[in-house]
Amino acid sequence: MAADNDAKLAVLIDADNAQARIIEALLAEIAKYGTAHVKRAYGDWTGPNLKGWKDELLEQSIQPMQQFAYTNRKNSTDSAMIIDAMDLLYTGRFDGFCILSSDSDFTRLASRIRESGLTVYGFGERKTPKSFVAACDKFIYTENLTGPTPSEPVQLSARSNSALVNQLRNAVEAASDDDGWATLSHVGQILTNQSPDFDSRTYGFSKLSDLIGAITLFDLERRDLGPGKKAVFHVRDKRRRMKKDV
Known part of the structure; x- marks a missing residue:
């Protein structure tokens, strides 16, 4: 949202x-x-x-x-x-x-x-x-x-959380274009619409981009939109890339 x-x-x-x-x-x-x-x-x-x-x-x-x-x-x-x-x-x-x-x-x-x-x-x-x-x-x-800062045990816990991984994958898929890429902001909006209490800080990360990056199951790109414009993060399920390469 x-x-x-x-x-x-x-x-x-x-x-x-x-x-x-x-x-x-x-x-x-x-x-x-x-x-x-x-x-x-x-x-x-x-x-x-x-x-x-x-x-x-x-x-x-x-x-x-x-x-x-x-x-x-x-x-x-x-x-x-x-x-x-x-x-x-x-x-x-x-x-x-x-x-x-x-x-x-x-x-x-x-x-x-x-x-x-x-x-x-x-x-x-x-x-x-x-x-x-x-x-x-x-x-x-x-x-x-007022929670703790991220730590390695928290990152490992997030990566092994199958329910979280499925939730992220479903949101990315729902927001993706034909090539599997989705803007991170759109993914975040879908996550909140589905679960109002979704918060990357619950898993020890201050930002959704940090959480997705730590899980290592997604491609994450920061794309510049030109002078004076804020860069936008895009995310893709790595399985989509693997299918395309086959």
Whole structure:
């Protein structure tokens, strides 16, 4: 999915269900997709559980939205976020929403926003239920925002991951021309459309090109398009080259 850096985004944070330490990395990730015109964090700020958030709220200019916990078993924060999200949706001022939570309660909200033609970026821990992940256009695991750098064991693990290899091969084939070549951006878009939580960082690589290069089962070319134009990566399944050479 191509990102629009001019997109106007609303960022809604379930502070009861997220860690304050990832906020700086979260906002840096969101900046790849657009500009956060609204940044709100929801929770009961009168209690001790969210005291670690207060410095981050000030530093990142995030508006705290007070929601008292009326009972221990009912999450009133979720309800407040959903109501505000719908109010913001109806203003027609936004191109997309960023929802930070690992809670399945936001599944229907994400679906409803997408039904209105807006893009939904979800953020949450790996424990996030698949229903919420699938309801988003793109889902980023917060562990990937502060994860380790690539290492040789990680590269070997990616290369031996048959499910990953098949997923990449299918995406490359779907995006390829008659000679088997596909632009890497098109491959990435297909991967995200099929699996909103696909992320090369899950496998220890900051970029899709690094992941594909490490697997060594694909031809990868960087093609210059001329002066003043950004080079474009093209990828091909090596099996297509072998068939052509026979």
